[in-house]
Amino acid sequence: MKRKITVLVIEDKIGNYFLKELKNIFENTVEVEYFTPNMANKPYIYETDLILYTDPSIFIEMIEYIKCSAPTLMMKRTISKQSMEKLWELDGNKSAYVVNINSFMANETLATLYSLGIKNMKLYPYYNGVTNVKKVDYIITPNEFENMPNIDAEIIDIGNRLFDISTILDIIAYLNIERKHSEKIIKKYILKVPTFWIGLKNTLYDKKMLSGQLDVVLNEFDNGIILCDDKGFVILSNNKASEILNISREFQECIGDSPQCTKDLSILLSKDEISDEIIDFRNKKLVVTMKKVVYDDVYFGKLIILKYYNELLIKQQELHNKLIGKGYYSKYNFDSIKGSHPKLMDAIQISKKVANSSSTVLLIGESGTGKELFAGAIHNYSDRKYKPFIAINCATLPENLLESELFGYEEGSFTGARKGGKIGVFEKANHGTLFLDEIGEIPLNLQARLLRALQENEIMRIGGDSIINVDVRIIAASNKDLFKMVEQGAFRDDLFYRLNVFQVNLPPLREHKSDIEIMINYFLKEFKENRKIDASFTKFCQDYDWHGNIRELRNTIEYMIQVSKDSLKIENLPNYLKKKEILSFQSSIDMEMTVLDIIKSRENKGLGTGRRSIYEEFCKSYYRISEKEIRNIIKKLEEDGRITISVGRKGCRIAE
Numbered sequence: 001m002k003r004k005i006t007v008l009v010i011e012d013k014i015g016n017y018f019l020k021e022l023k024n025i026f027e028n029t030v031e032v033e034y035f036t037p038n039m040a041n042k043p044y045i046y047e048t049d050l051i052l053y054t055d056p057s058i059f060i061e062m063i064e065y066i067k068c069s070a071p072t073l074m075m076k077r078t079i080s081k082q083s084m085e086k087l088w089e090l091d092g093n094k095s096a097y098v099v100n101i102n103s104f105m106a107n108e109t110l111a112t113l114y115s116l117g118i119k120n121m122k123l124y125p126y127y128n129g130v131t132n133v134k135k136v137d138y139i140i141t142p143n144e145f146e147n148m149p150n151i152d153a154e155i156i157d158i159g160n161r162l163f164d165i166s167t168i169l170d171i172i173a174y175l176n177i178e179r180k181h182s183e184k185i186i187k188k189y190i191l192k193v194p195t196f197w198i199g200l201k202n203t204l205y206d207k208k209m210l211s212g213q214l215d216v217v218l219n220e221f222d223n224g225i226i227l228c229d230d231k232g233f234v235i236l237s238n239n240k241a242s243e244i245l246n247i248s249r250e251f252q253e254c255i256g257d258s259p260q261c262t263k264d265l266s267i268l269l270s271k272d273e274i275s276d277e278i279i280d281f282r283n284k285k286l287v288v289t290m291k292k293v294v295y296d297d298v299y300f301g302k303l304i305i306l307k308y309y310n311e312l313l314i315k316q317q318e319l320h321n322k323l324i325g326k327g328y329y330s331k332y333n334f335d336s337i338k339g340s341h342p343k344l345m346d347a348i349q350i351s352k353k354v355a356n357s358s359s360t361v362l363l364i365g366e367s368g369t370g371k372e373l374f375a376g377a378i379h380n381y382s383d384r385k386y387k388p389f390i391a392i393n394c395a396t397l398p399e400n401l402l403e404s405e406l407f408g409y410e411e412g413s414f415t416g417a418r419k420g421g422k423i424g425v426f427e428k429a430n431h432g433t434l435f436l437d438e439i440g441e442i443p444l445n446l447q448a449r450l451l452r453a454l455q456e457n458e459i460m461r462i463g464g465d466s467i468i469n470v471d472v473r474i475i476a477a478s479n480k481d482l483f484k485m486v487e488q489g490a491f492r493d494d495l496f497y498r499l500n501v502f503q504v505n506l507p508p509l510r511e512h513k514s515d516i517e518i519m520i521n522y523f524l525k526e527f528k529e530n531r532k533i534d535a536s537f538t539k540f541c542q543d544y545d546w547h548g549n550i551r552e553l554r555n556t557i558e559y560m561i562q563v564s565k566d567s568l569k570i571e572n573l574p575n576y577l578k579k580k581e582i583l584s585f586q587s588s589i590d591m592e593m594t595v596l597d598i599i600k601s602r603e604n605k606g607l608g609t610g611r612r613s614i615y616e617e618f619c620k621s622y623y624r625i626s627e628k629e630i631r632n633i634i635k636k637l638e639e640d641g642r643i644t645i646s647v648g649r650k651g652c653r654i655a656e
Contacts, residue, residue, distance in 0.1 A: 268290070
């Protein structure tokens, strides 16, 4: 009877490719079917031997249609040898877009290229939805021409990506394919994939080589891995297992004979399966999992997986800190907002008035205007100030993780789901405030679920079947025109009106420049610096539009106090601000006075005051102009009797 593989893919084109590829690899000894989320009538999956999927977002979207307990496997994919040879011939010092159908696949393809040796070339992921398109030399695409950016670049088609050899090995293991046939499959397949897998050809004939290759694979795991035979003798182990148990990598005896296998590790002698059992070992907590190796009802041994509990917590916290903004509290209040301009004061007054309401607040403002500061201040001014405040940036979350971070998931809801499940930020923020920054970045398919959570004050975890009531005050923020996005169909109108109960518009810095001096003094105090503010810098601050708003102003102050111990003046501005269109002088007299200041300063320092020296000093302190312009200014100053010009090293001098 043929074994059956069910493949979950994003579209029919990819599904047909995998169907053909799998049948070719396994020589029609397996039955293959595929399903996509876009099928008109999605059939339920009641019977299959293995569920193979391309990325987590597809699996999560299709999970409710899986009605069997078949194992699941996320495929890993690689590039053919021929395509890699084509890429290795490219100029490694240039740049390229790596194009694919969505964010996950584009980044996955990019990572694959990097791991295969394309490391010098600057690679950028590209998929539908990428903004700020860069100018690159090449467009690398796995046969996804319809998703390419419309730019002038050389197109490199690497063809459809192949299954990684590890995925083929996993499928063979899951389907229990007979050894002789599996060796034939692997021999044939490794000829397609890049050369770093070529050593596997020899492993089919030499057990020592097989152990060596497995050794490389096992050491890629962060966990300790030990494989024992049916008598308990160690067949293979990795470096992490040696580190945890303090045994030699060459240890090939019974695990029970290890000098480290004290009563604390007697659990390793059991033939029973164990899942995530926590034990005390050498004053540390160790998480132990053991799986039986059984074939045709015959026990061949066991696989032991060891993990330090504290390392699990650290990794979990690292991921949590990346996805969750500032944690469970906010350090900001309305006193943290510096300024007295009427527009800013209006925003503060409105925020205070709506703080104690449970309705949603929508903060609209450009990047750098202080949206998170306002959100934290509103929370700490409300009755919920002693309850959790959780900030989550919707733009930094991968689409396939966003739903699980918002709503949580139940144990076993998808491959890799944590034992015991996980609560989402809605539950963590219960009775408190949830700040959804960059709300305009939430995908349309999640907007409906978010709308229901806001309307009904209840959620359901992924893979769960029970309703969870939540009491959460939502503060959302965006630097985009959400109303325009609604008109364009990029944002749901019902969600927009649910969010837009209390709208607070934060003014850009260019509209309250009178507050700049207050902010500069505040930032100097924050950096513990006491600097004078030159009139030239004050004038610059009033003339410049501050496109990055308060954040850009703060960064500019920090830069200036680090690069110079002098007062704050335009000579010490970051280079990107030293442009003629930004620092343009109001009149020729201003320009002449600036050149006189340069001559006087260099005289006082005993430096040369020749035309070339003055030109270089001007370009360094202000912006690049031509030597001809400097020559004309010096000539005008001499004609007006304000300087004298000597031949030779003396150069220009201020006249009496």
